[in-house]
Amino acid sequence: MTKDELKHLLQQYKRGKISEQEIVHALSVPAYEKLDFATIDHHRQLRQGFPEVILCQGKTPQQTGEIAARIAKHKLPLLATRAAKEHFQSVKKKVPKARYHELARTITAFEPAKPNKKLGTILVITAGTADIPVAEEAAITASMFGNPVERLFDVGVAGIHRLLSQSRKLIEASVIIVVAGMEGALPSVVGGLVDVPVIAVPTSIGYGASFGGITALLAMLNSCASGITVVNIDNGFGAGFAASLMNKNT
DSSP states (O other): OHHHHHHHHHHHHHSSSOOOOHHHHHHHHHHHEEEESSEEEETHHHSSSSSOOOEEETTTHHHHHHHHHHHHHOOOOEEESSSOOOHHHHHHOOTTTTEETTTTTTTEOOOOOSSOTTTEEEHHHHGGGGGGHHHHHHHHHHTTTTTEEEOSSSOOOTTTTHTTHHHHHHHHHHHEEEOOOOOOHHHHHHHHOOOOOEEEEEEOOSSSGGGGGHHHHHHHOSSTTTTTTEOOOOOOHHHHHHHHHHHTTT
């Protein structure tokens, strides 16, 4: 059940179109659905504003397809992350409207028809081209929340003029997600230029001493720019989700 559906029920009751018993019945529907291998939380959207998201990593294609089918049954936005083509093929059989975003490794269905005009723009920036897959995961996640999303790729500190030439996009954004590997310096630069929330996403891109993204992660956690929020290595989904919650309350 969504918040809109709950409001509709209460309005119907207030107008005398449904009984108290019908309200009780609607609210008594189990909040979760138990499968042999998963427990699906159908009231996640009511609590958090978005349905349960499927992490495909570690799940078989068959498990992913079955979970997706149970979520799609409610015609709610469907998002699956870290999906291989095999996961998508299984989901597609159960949810014909599903789409696969290969670069971002995500599966979506029942996407918002268009961005919510009441929300500000979430800007997703990458330091390099190699960071784009993680950035796309963040962008698609934010889009599934109905946010207007813009992208600005390959504007890292090795050529800082590329970022500065796009200063208008920085100023107009309501929330900024900055995705960077290597030494992870770009979020600090962006954080020193804007007065909106900045979410830093370290990636595992880099040579040996980057330690699979740990160097970028530590650099972002130790940023001298105030107010930067840092998510885990390669966690584009977490950044997109957090940015959506921030954008909703700006």
